[in-house]
Every structure is written in structure tokens, then in C-alpha cells.
Amino acid sequence: MANWGAGFTNSLPPESGIASVNSSVNTSFVDVIGNKDDTIAGTSLVSLVKNVTAGTGNPPVNSVDSAANVYVGDVIGNKDDTVAGTSIISLEKQILSSVATTRTDISAIAVSVAPILPAISAVAVSVAVIMPALSSIASGISSESPVPTADSADNVYTSDVVGNKTDTVAGNSLVAIGKQILASVTTIRTDISAVAVSVAPILPAVQANGSAIAAVAVSVAPILPAISAVAVSVAAIMPALSSIASAGGGETPVPTADSADNVYTSDVVGNKTDTVAGNSLMSYSKIVVADISSVATSVQAMSSVITSVADFFSVLDAAITSVATSTATLNPAISSVAVSVSSANTTAGQIMTSVSNVIADLSVPAQNSADNVYERDVIGNKTDTSAGNSLYSFAKIFNNYFHVQQRVYPNLATPVAVTAGSVAWTLTSSGFTTVAAAGVITNTFVIDYVAANTTASTVGYQLNIYAGDAGSEVLIGEGSFSPNTYAYCPMKSSVVPSSTRISMKMASSVGGQANQFKLVYHYYN
Amino acid sequence: MGYLDGKLSSVAVSVSVVLPALDALAISVSALNTVLNQIMISVANIDLNAPTQDTANNSLQRDVIGSKIDTVSGNSLYSFSVLADKSIFPNIGIQVWPDLGIMVSITPGGTAWATSTVFVQIIASGTIGSPFVLDYAVIDGAYSDEAYQLDLYSGTSGAETLIATAVWSINGIYQQAPIKTPVLAAGARVSAKFASSAPAFGYASYFKVGYHLIS
Numbered sequence: 001m002a003n004w005g006a007g008f009t010n011s012l013p014p015e016s017g018i019a020s021v022n023s024s025v026n027t028s029f030v031d032v033i034g035n036k037d038d039t040i041a042g043t044s045l046v047s048l049v050k051n052v053t054a055g056t057g058n059p060p061v062n063s064v065d066s067a068a069n070v071y072v073g074d075v076i077g078n079k080d081d082t083v084a085g086t087s088i089i090s091l092e093k094q095i096l097s098s099v100a101t102t103r104t105d106i107s108a109i110a111v112s113v114a115p116i117l118p119a120i121s122a123v124a125v126s127v128a129v130i131m132p133a134l135s136s137i138a139s140g141i142s143s144e145s146p147v148p149t150a151d152s153a154d155n156v157y158t159s160d161v162v163g164n165k166t167d168t169v170a171g172n173s174l175v176a177i178g179k180q181i182l183a184s185v186t187t188i189r190t191d192i193s194a195v196a197v198s199v200a201p202i203l204p205a206v207q208a209n210g211s212a213i214a215a216v217a218v219s220v221a222p223i224l225p226a227i228s229a230v231a232v233s234v235a236a237i238m239p240a241l242s243s244i245a246s247a248g249g250g251e252t253p254v255p256t257a258d259s260a261d262n263v264y265t266s267d268v269v270g271n272k273t274d275t276v277a278g279n280s281l282m283s284y285s286k287i288v289v290a291d292i293s294s295v296a297t298s299v300q301a302m303s304s305v306i307t308s309v310a311d312f313f314s315v316l317d318a319a320i321t322s323v324a325t326s327t328a329t330l331n332p333a334i335s336s337v338a339v340s341v342s343s344a345n346t347t348a349g350q351i352m353t354s355v356s357n358v359i360a361d362l363s364v365p366a367q368n369s370a371d372n373v374y375e376r377d378v379i380g381n382k383t384d385t386s387a388g389n390s391l392y393s394f395a396k397i398f399n400n401y402f403h404v405q406q407r408v409y410p411n412l413a414t415p416v417a418v419t420a421g422s423v424a425w426t427l428t429s430s431g432f433t434t435v436a437a438a439g440v441i442t443n444t445f446v447i448d449y450v451a452a453n454t455t456a457s458t459v460g461y462q463l464n465i466y467a468g469d470a471g472s473e474v475l476i477g478e479g480s481f482s483p484n485t486y487a488y489c490p491m492k493s494s495v496v497p498s499s500t501r502i503s504m505k506m507a508s509s510v511g512g513q514a515n516q517f518k519l520v521y522h523y524y525n
Numbered sequence: 526m527g528y529l530d531g532k533l534s535s536v537a538v539s540v541s542v543v544l545p546a547l548d549a550l551a552i553s554v555s556a557l558n559t560v561l562n563q564i565m566i567s568v569a570n571i572d573l574n575a576p577t578q579d580t581a582n583n584s585l586q587r588d589v590i591g592s593k594i595d596t597v598s599g600n601s602l603y604s605f606s607v608l609a610d611k612s613i614f615p616n617i618g619i620q621v622w623p624d625l626g627i628m629v630s631i632t633p634g635g636t637a638w639a640t641s642t643v644f645v646q647i648i649a650s651g652t653i654g655s656p657f658v659l660d661y662a663v664i665d666g667a668y669s670d671e672a673y674q675l676d677l678y679s680g681t682s683g684a685e686t687l688i689a690t691a692v693w694s695i696n697g698i699y700q701q702a703p704i705k706t707p708v709l710a711a712g713a714r715v716s717a718k719f720a721s722s723a724p725a726f727g728y729a730s731y732f733k734v735g736y737h738l739i740s
Contacts, residue, residue: 323536334546341553348560355567362571362585379590382583382600392589395605402612403658406689406705408674412638412720415672415694449703453672453694487694488703516672518692522705 019044040070061155065090076162079155079172089161092177100184147268151176162269165262165279175268178284186291258283368393386444386525397524404522406448409436415453415516418463420508425462432466432473432503435519439499447477447493447502449520456483456516460509463517465493467500488520495524579604597656597708597739608708608739612658615737619660622648628665628731631675631719635727640676640718644685647677647734648715655740659706659715662691663735667721668728670694674720675732677706679713688715701735708739 018035022042025031034044040051051071061078065085068074077087083094147164151171154160163173169180254271258278261267270280276287361374364381368388371377380390386397410416418433420426450463462480466473476496479489496502502519572585575592579599582588591601597608623629631645662675672694678685688709691702709715719730 320533320536331543331546334543334550338546338550338553341550341557345553345557345560348557348564352560352564352567355564355571359567359571362587364583364586364589376586379586379602382589392602392605395602395609398609399605402705403608403708404705405687405707406691406703408690408692411690412640412674414638414722448705451692451694451702487700516694518672520690520692520703 022047061157061161062087079161088174089177092174092181096177096180096184147262147265148173159265162265162281165268174281175284178281178288181288182284182291255280365390400522400524401446407445407521407523408451409441409519409521415451415518416504417514417516418504418506419512419514420461420506421511423511424509425507426511427462427464427505427507432470432505434501434503435465435517436502438469438501441496441500441502441521442498444498444524445496445521446524447491447496447519447521450479450489450491451518451520452481452483452487452489453516457508457510457513458483459513461513461515462507463489463491464505464507465491466503466505467493467496468503469501470503473503483515493521576601611739612737616740617738619735619737621733621735622652623733628663628733629717630729630731631717632727632729633673633719633721637722638674638720640674640720644678644682644716644718646682646714646716647732648713650681650714651712653709653712653736653738655711655738656708657711657713657736657738658708659689659704659734659736661701661703661735662689663701663733664691664693664730665700666729666731667693668730669723672722673730675702676718676720677704677734678716678718679706679709680716681714682716685716 017030019025019030019033019038021035021037022039022044023031023035024043026043032045034042034046036046038044038046038050040047061076062068062073064078064080065082065087066074066078067086069086075088077085077089079089081087081089081093083090083097146159147162148154148157148160150164150166151168152160152164152173161174163171163175165175167173167175167179169176169183253266254269255261255264255267257271257273258275259267259271259280268281270278270282272282274280274282274286276283276290361376363376364379365371365374365376367381367383368385369377369381369390378391380388380392382392384390384392384396386393386400416433416435419428419430421429447465450465452461452463460480460482462478464475465477465479467476468474477491477493479491481487481489504517506513506515573587576582576585576587578592578594579596579601580588580592581600589602591599591603593603595601595603595607597604597611629645629647631641634640634642659677662677664673664675667673673692675691675693676687677689677691679688680686688706689704691704693700693702715734717732719732721730
């Protein structure tokens with residue numbers, strides 16, 4: 001810097017008055033110093049001073065939501081600027097509001113983020129565009145000032161607006177707002193990651209209900225304008241930032257990349273090459289970009305999941321169609337089987353009845369049953385007697401015929417005498433001669449022989465035997481014999497009921513012959 | 526309604542149609558199974574096997590019909606058939622007892638038609654080793670032309686049971702009298718009592734019996 005003291009040497013051009021107002025000449029110090037009447041439109045030191053200071057050495061903040069757009073302060077704005085303004089503060093608040101709205105909307109429509117992606121990408125692009133402007137801001141601020149205290153409520157100087165690196169999300173400086181943005185974006189990323197995890201189980205329900213998807217689409221619709229508004233807002237920032245950059249005087253060098261300094265506002269603003277590892281506004285902005293990129297990645301992941309879910313539902317749809325077809329085919333088959341089974345059941349019931357009948361038929365009938373329906377009726381019962389007509393009854397009768405006690409009547413008594421008719425071969429004329437009176441043989445019986453007296457005259461004899469009371473005699477057997485050869489006259493009578501009277505008549509080859517007889521018989525039962 | 530809902534609804538409709546059919550089928554199959562089980566149990570209970578030898582049971586037809594190994598001791602149809610067969614066609618023809626021996630002497634009771642006072646043994650216990658039946662009795666040595674009666678018994682001494690009665694009217698001629706008896710157990714003892722129309726003479730007569738084996 002030149003020494004304007006006594007030792008000044010005249011190596012410089014001589015004084016020549018003052019420069020004209022807002023002169024563009026740039027030949028001598030006079031031109032550089034300028035004219036006291038120079039305005040901020042000039043380029044002299046006077047103009048620069050007027051431009052930078054308002055007599056305090058620090059530029060004052062503008063009124064709330066000022067529409068002025070002349071100084072850097074106009075562009076940065078007032079801490080109380082609202083979202084209705086156009087300053088950086090307003091724009092940042094607009095961004096914060098938009099991001100908060102976006103977070104709410106995205107949380108509400110978690111599963112439908114796919115349509116949001118292009119808009120978010122647009123936001124990312126827009127934010128990326130902000131970065132050079134912010135760099136210009138940094139380079140345009142020349143009068144370094146100490147940073148305010150953390151979370152200072154002051155709203156007088158630009159440094160108050162920029163804030164302190166240790167500002168928290170409770171403050172309202174640029175740093176605080178940047179941290180709020182970061183926190184919001186972090187929350188968004190967490191929310192979207194959670195959405196990515198939870199979207200898989202949600203999607204089947206969404207896929208299963210077209211109306212739900214339509215509702216999602218309806219929900220997305222109002223979001224899109226908001227995101228577009230964000231893009232428009234970001235775009236609106238650009239001229240202001242450019243103006244800030246172009247209006248900057250007294251430029252000071254940017255700090256080194258990722259500088260940890262926290263002395264001057266330029267340290268807070270940072271360097272264009274600051275990375276996400278730093279803590280300048282630039283770093284925070286890059287963090288925001290990185291976070292939004294992460295959000296984009298998460299959304300892409302969700303898109304992949306959704307695609308997988310869609311593929312799954314496609315397969316499921318085919319499977320359901322196949323099931324429906326199979327079921328439709330199965331139904332008549334089942335009905336047919338049911339009919340067959342029902343028929344088989346009826347048949348089985350008939351078989352059961354038949355088997356039951358067979359089993360019943362295998363049992364023995366009642367004693368001397370007169371039934372003649374089943375084989376058992378024919379076979380009979382072991383208790384059947386000669387009164388029955390079963391095979392067993394006949395077997396018992398046959399057995400009795402061969403193996404039974406032989407009996408005689410009169411028993412241990414004189415034989416019964418019978419005289420033949422007086423004419424040869426004529427029967428007894430004096431009526432029936434009783435051999436066994438009624439009631440003396442008390443069982444059904446059969447006469448096997450008639451024992452004759454072999455001492456009688458050796459002539460020929462015929463003996464007729466009758467059953468029945470006097471006057472009701474019925475012939476039951478005839479025999480012919482000669483005493484020499486037929487002491488026992490074979491006599492197979494019919495079966496004689498118990499207690500039946502037996503009588504005889506006789507004829508002989510020589511009329512009037514007499515003989516004596518006994519009955520040889522056995523019980524029929 | 527979404528496309529998937531439509532598909533699922535279609536499946537639901539089909540399934541709703543199938544389910545009653547399956548329910549009906551299940552009921553029918555269950556009923557069929559019950560009946561088939563009953564049939565199986567019933568069929569399993571049908572016992573067409575021959576009964577045990579000489580069973581005394583009288584519940585089923587098979588008990589009445591009997592077994593091929595039933596003997597003359599049984600009471601089935603088969604046992605009766607064996608009895609009839611052995612009586613008509615004995616394995617060994619009619620045999621005589623005493624065999625090649627002296628006839629058994631029996632004295633009638635002391636009055637007309639009174640039987641002997643004691644049982645006279647004709648066949649001792651254990652003599653005939655198979656069941657047997659008496660076919661006839663032979664009388665010899667009758668004293669006069671009278672009528673005679675022989676009562677035959679089976680059973681050990683003191684337990685005699687009447688099994689047959691034979692009568693004659695002869696005058697001393699060796700003469701047969703056909704008789705029927707129940708089947709006598711193997712080794713059975715046979716005894717007799719004798720009576721005549723004129724016992725005053727008190728003379729004994731002599732007897733043999735003819736028999737055949739039932740085995």
C-alpha cells in the first residue's frame with residue numbers, strides 16, 4: 001500500500017484535482033479515489049464505500065420481506081423475512097417449508113414415491129445449481145466480521161443472518177436453517193428407508209386393490225405442484241444469487257477446502273471445493289445434495305422392490321388363474337365322484353343287508369321249525385325230533401331205525417291169539433283182534449316184526465295189522481309167513497301215533513287156522 | 526375392484542362351489558367307510574370253517590352239519606351218517622359173541638313171564654374194543670314148545686339199562702331173533718334176563734348174540 005506521509009516520493013503522477021462524478025477513467029489515484037458525489041453506480045472507492053457501508057462500517061439489514069434488489073443485503077434479506085419474500089432467508093424458509101410439506105406428503109404416500117422421483121431429481125438438479133451462486137456469495141463478501149454468538153437472535157448485520165458454525169437447529173441463521181434442512185432431509189431419508197422396508201408387505205394390498213392405487217395417485221397429484229413450486233423457488237433464487245455475486249466488492253479469498261476455521265463469515269460460507277466432511281454452508285449444501293441423492297437411491301431401491309412385487313403378483317395372478325381353472329375342472333369331477341360314492345354307499349348298504357342275512361341264515365332254526373325258506377331250515381337243529389321234517393330229523397329217525405331199543409308187546413305176557421277166516425285165505429271174520437289196546441304204547445312207534453308161534457300148523461299165513469280204534473281201523477301193514485320159516489314175520493308198518501290201538505286179522509291157506517303173535521317194534525323218536 | 530380381486534373372487538366362487546361337493550363327498554365316503562367296516566366285521570365273523578370234532582354246540586348250521594372227523598359219539602348229521610353207514614356197511618361183518626365159545630346159559634324166572642332173578646352177563650366189559658350194535662340173539666336148548674323172551678341190558682353190574690327185547694316161540698330149535706339196540710360204547714358190558722311162558726320147568730336155555738362194530 002502507498003505511503004501518503006512526509007516521506008512520500010514523487011514517483012507517482014502529480015495531483016490533478018478530483019475526478020468527475022462517477023468517472024470511468026482509471027488513470028490516476030484521483031480516478032481511483034473518485035468524487036464525493038460518486039454514487040453507488042460508480043466504480044471509485046467513494047462508490048464502493050457508499051455501496052458497502054451506510055456509515056457504520058456494516059451493511060444494515062433490509063426491512064422484512066423487502067422487495068429491494070440492489071445490495072447484497074437485499075438479496076440475503078432479514079431474519080424475519082417470511083416465505084412471501086424473495087430474499088435468501090425467504091427462499092430458505094420456502095425450501096424448509098416445502099421440504100417439510102414434502103416429507104409429510106412422502107410419508108403419507110409412502111408406497112407411491114415412484115412418480116415423485118422425477119420431481120425430486122429436478123429438485124436435486126436445482127439445488128446443485130444453487131451451489132455456484134453460493135460460492136459467488138462467499139467471494140462477493142469482502143468485509144470480514146466476527147461470527148455472532150451461537151444461535152444469536154441478532155438481526156442487524158449479514159453475519160447475524162449467516163450465523164455461527166455452532167448454531168443449532170434452534171436458531172434462525174443460515175447455518176441453523178442449513179442444519180434444519182439437513183435434519184429434515186435426514187428424517188426424510190430415514191422415513192423413505194423405512195418406507196422401502198415396509199413397502200413390500202404393503203404392496204400386495206395395494207396391488208390387490210386398484211382403488212387404493214388410484215387413491216395413491218390422487219394423493220400424489222397435490223404433491224407434484226408443491227415439488228414444482230420448490231423447483232420454481234430454487235430457480236427464483238438464482239438471479240438473486242447472481243446479483244449478490246456480481247455486486248460483491250472488497251472480495252476476500254475463500255477459505256481452504258473444508259477449513260475448520262470459524263472466525264469470519266467467509267469461513268462459515270466456505271469454499272466451492274468444500275466436501276460433505278466440512279461444516280461450512282457449502283458443505284452443508286453438499287450434504288443436502290448427497291442426502292437427496294441418497295433419497296433418490298432409496299426411492300430407486302423401492303422402485304426395484306415394487307418391480308419385484310409386481311413380478312410376484314404377475315406370477316400370483318397366473319397361479320390364481322390356474323387354480324380357478326383347476327377348481328372349475330375339479331368341481332364336476334368331485335360331483336361325479338360324490339354320485340359314485342353315494343351309489344357305492346347304497347350298494348354297500350345292500351351288501352351289508354345281504355351279509356347280515358347270510359349271517360342270520362347260518363344260525364340254527366328253532367326246534368322242529370316248519371320254515372322252508374333258508375338252507376338252515378332244511379338242515380335243522382340238533383334238538384329236532386322225529387316230529388320235524390329237517391334233514392336232522394330224518395337223520396335222527398334213520399338212526400333210531402338202526403340204533404334203538406327193540407321192544408315187544410305183549411311184554412312178558414302171553415301172545416295174542418288170532419284165528420283166520422274159515423275159508424282158505426279169508427281174513428278173520430269175527431272182527432279185529434286187539435293186540436295192543438289204545439294207550440298201552442305211549443310213544444310214536446313203528447312195528448318191525450311180528451313174532452309168530454312156530455308150533456302152529458305148518459300152513460301158509462297172511463297177517464294184516466291195523467291202527468285205530470274199533471270201527472276206525474286202518475291197515476298199516478301186511479305180512480305172510482309159515483311157522484317153519486317165518487317165526488319172525490318182517491313187518492314194516494307206517495309210523496303209528498302214540499297210544500294208538502293196534503289190531504289184527506289173519507288168513508291161512510287152510511281155513512280156520514289159529515296162531516299167537518307178539519309185536520316187535522321200536523319207538524319212532 | 527382390482528384385477529386381482531376379480532381373479533380371487535373367481536377362485537372364491539369356484540371354491541365355494543367345490544366345497545359343498547367336497548363336504549358331500551366326505552360325508553358319503555365316511556358313510557361308505559362305516560358300512561364297509563361293518564361289512565368287513567360281518568364278513569370276518571362269517572365262520573364257514575368246520576366245527577371241532579364232535580362239538581356239542583348247536584348255534585350255527587356248521588354245528589348241525591358237523592365235521593368229517595366227527596365220530597359216532599357225536600350228534601351232528603355227519604355223525605349220524607357215519608352211524609348209518611357203519612350199520613349198513615360195517616367194516617367188519619356181523620360177529621358173534623361168545624365167539625367160538627360155549628353159549629351163555631340163562632334160567633328164566635320162577636313163574637310165567639317172570640324174568641331171571643339176576644342179570645346174566647353175555648359180554649364182559651372191555652370185550653369189544655369199538656362201539657357196537659347187537660343185530661340178533663340166538664336161543665338154543667329151549668325145553669318145550671313155549672314162548673320165550675330175552676331182555677338185554679348194557680351197563681356195569683348194578684347199573685344195567687334195557688336195550689332190547691327178543692321173543693321166540695319155539696320148541697328147542699336153534700333159532701335167531703332179530704334185535705335192535707342203541708349204539709353201545711366200546712367195551713360196554715351186555716347182560717340179560719330170561720323169561721318163558723311156562724317157567725315151572727325151570728330149565729335154562731343158551732344164548733349167543735350177533736353184533737357189528739360201528740367204527
